[in-house]
Amino acid sequence: MTTPQFTPRVFSGIQPSGGLTLGNYLGAIKRFVQMQEEGMETVYCMVDLHAVTVWQDPADLAKNTRELAAGFIASGISPEKSILINQSQVPEHAQLGWVFSCVARMGWMQRMTQFKDKAGKNAQNVSLGLFGYPALMAADILIYHATHVPVGEDQKQHLELTRDIATKFNHDYGVDFFPITEPVIEGAATRVMSLRDGSKKMSKSDPSDASRINMTDGADTIAKKIRKAKTDPDALPSEAAGLQDRPEARNLVNIYAALSEQSVDAVLADVGGQQFGAFKPQLAELAVSKLSPISNEMARLMADPGEIDRILAKGAVQAREITAPILAKTYEIMGMVR
Ligand code: AQP
Secondary structure, rough: OOOOOOOOOOEEEEEEOOOOOOHHHHHHHHHHHHHEEEEEEEEEEHHHHOOOOOOHHHHHHHHHHHHHHHHHHHHOOOOEEEEEEEEEHHOOHHHHHHHHHHHHHHHHHHHOHHHHHHHHHHOOOHHHHHHHHHHHHHHHHHOOOOOOOOOOOOOHHHHHHHHHHHHHHHHHHHHOOOOOOOEEOOOOOOOOOOOOOOOOEEEOOOHHHHHHEEEOOHHHHHHHHHHHHOHHHHOOOOHHHHHHHOHHHHHHHHHHHHHHHHOHHHHEEEEEEEEOHHHHHHHHHHHHHOOOOHHHHHHHHHHHHHHHHHHHHHHHHHHHHHHHHHHHHHHHHHOOOO
């Protein structure tokens, strides 16, 4: 339940740890734009401090941050309607992140499946930051008193942790200061899967470029990746139930449904019975028609990086009008002498 006295405010972020993927677009950005247009106060962030939890080449990080900002704007995030920032320009994120590292319990953090997936067998050698990531993510959200957070399915557990941190802080200090945030996980493509392996999430850091569609891919590359996407030999079913146990088929149909803004059943009513040889070119055509205008606009914006930097600097000033008083009040509640 959202605590009633908090004004509705939306926050979400994406890591500039590589180029934007179709997964980020369908799972997150498309919903960001809708929430902006619904008239809620919206704050969207390039979470560069999260990106450096794994090694980032400095030149790549700067390029990816600007490209991500261009991707947000080209997808419909307006710097006039939303606050658009990169995390490291708003220091209160990291400051509250430290406070929440002291609120979160080791046992909670050790349950985080994304850490286990990302660290794999290498847990002793990954950074401390990768382990602490969810506490900083809670701070990203709560430093705005955000009430709604649109994300893909993979972030559900981190949002539950955010609620636990807010609840524990409020309880420990006997206050009702941080809201209990609502995750917004909606749409046909809240978990877009790899084109090479239907059991793995499509990810910008997957070593195989063929596993994902990048928002900067041209029409030929998109068509080729979809043509080569892993499938099974059966025809498409006529109803969603027929996609059970067919992860690759389900993934392509979900992508079609999300791009065409139809339900999976409506898509299957049209394409049920088709072989992939017939369906894939239709999916490629749809993907190109939806993504090309965005990638063209990204290229135009990237030609003027100075303008992107100005937008992010202005966003940081607007953001700090919200975050500085919330951090000051947090410190006051905790007894820090000001
Ligand atoms: N495959 C996906 N399907 C649906 N939503 C997705 N998101 C990411 N991948 C998918 C959503 O995009 C937002 C930003 O994610 P992120 O970049 O901050 O972190 P991530 O989830 O770890 O994404 P990647 O692409 O897998 O990044 P790397 O490879 O650097 O770890 C989130 O809302 C996420 O749910």
